[in-house]
Amino acid sequence: MSMEQVFSYIISLGASVMMPIIFTVIGLCIGMSFGKALKSGLYVGVGFVGLGIVTALLTDNFGNPLTAISELYHLQLNVFDMGWPAAASVAYNTAVGALIIPICLGVNFLMIVTKTTRTVNIDLWNYWHFAFIGAVAYFVFDESLLWGYFAAIICYIITLIFADITASKFQSYYSLGGISIPQPFCQSLVPFTWGINWILDKIPGFNKLDIDAEGLKKKFGVLGEPLVLGVIVGGLIGLVAQLDIKKILFLGVTMGAVMELIPRITKLFIDGLMPISEKTKDLVNKKFNGKEVHIGMSPALVIGHPTTLVCTLLSIPTYLIIAVILPGNQFLPLASLAGLFYIFPLILPYTKGNVVKSYVIGVVALLIGLWFVTDMAPAFTQAAHAVYAATQDKAAHVPEGFQAGSMDFASSLFGYCIYAAVKYIQWVGAALLVAFALVMMFFNRRRIIRHEKVVAAALASSQQHQD
DSSP states (O other), X not given: OOHHHHHHHHHHTOHHHHHHHHHHHHHHHTTOOHHHHHHHHHHHHHHHHHHHHHHHHHHHHHHHHHHHHHHHTTOOOOEEEOHHHHHHHHHHTSHHHHTHHHHHHHHHHHHHHTTSOOEEEOOGGGGHHHHHHHHHXXXXXXXXXXXXXXXXXXXXXXXXXXXXXXXXXXXHHHTOTTEEOOOHHHHTTHHHHHHHHHHHHHSTTGGGOOOOHHHHHHHHGGGGSHXXXXXXXXXXXXXXXXXXXXXXXXXXXXXXXXXHHHHHHHHHHHHHHHHHHHHHHHHHHHHSTTOOOEEEOOGGGTTTOHHHHHHHHHHHHHHHHHHHXXXXXXXXXXXXXXXXXXXXXXXXXXXXXXXXXXXXXXXXXXXXXXXXXXXXXXXXXXXXXXXXXXHOOGGGOOOTTOEEEOSTTTTOHHXXXXXXXXXXXXXXXXXXXXXXXXHHHHHHHHHHHHHHHHHHHHHHHHHHHHO
């Protein structure tokens, strides 16, 4: 069996099977007992199963009403929302995707050794994001593996460095020591967050708005609860779709159920990952004299935060309205709405959970992302057609008369900039991307070495006091 077949088989297991195995093995490697390692791994697996069920609740029950809205109001948007399953299918069913895991793990190892990152990315399931941009570049350049792997590796390097940069704020805000989020879609929202948050702080009066999810509950009572907001938003979608009262109420309760279940499911991820995180920190302190190492995890770990839930609910109708009225957009989000939870995990640490700021940043990023999806649609469609012809995977089937699109990574700043650079200015674009990655690696290495010197000095001082 070739390496390509081995990794294709591992990927085919899905996150709910693959991740428990990986975390059980990791737990054993860092010195946990078999029972504790297995329990941690299974909690993560159950979390992914629960997340899949909740996502299906949204896509299965809201797909038809949203399609009905499109038909009722004669919305002429010809980029079909394929959702993340199509993007993952395109990603992993190509020559680029087949070997993306070992290649990226190799890059990660080299960056750890050269001190250009401190993140160990074990979120293997989400490697499909890197494979996706690689697959799109692969097809844009007539199935060129060189361009495909180049795009994927550049995206991986930039994401790891951003994971390092955001790690301290993420860990502090969510009280999750030793964890970072090397997921490119989430990390690509960080530049928006830095810029827009700075602008909002300069607006008189706006910088004094300090409304978090708890504040919303106090201000609006039961109407500020994510559960009740979910019922209201779900019911409004049914109302706009002109459904009967029974279906309107059902959609309301379904959306409310999603808002209530997600925090409970994310607790399973935390229960599974915290023992591994704590054991890893102990191991690092003993073996590496306190040197920083971040365990790269999925943002699913924190999507149940109350502010994320509130901002997601507010973003759903906003996103739909913007998609309809935005000039130049051809994408109507349907299946991708379930992915809106992943907009906010790395925004919140910088806005300190401020609902208004987080919502504004998310909406601006989504608005710009609509243009990204529209521009990338021809390349996504070409890749999806090729994968469907080769595999007959229904997730990659593009309906007749439409182009393929997805919010999941197709609207990502990182993904689109890499795609645009290699497509429109090719070798010049490649040179600019390499230069940007090298500069980031250089400054991240300086930051890591500086931190190590501070830690070493503190340890030396501590030993002197003991003597």
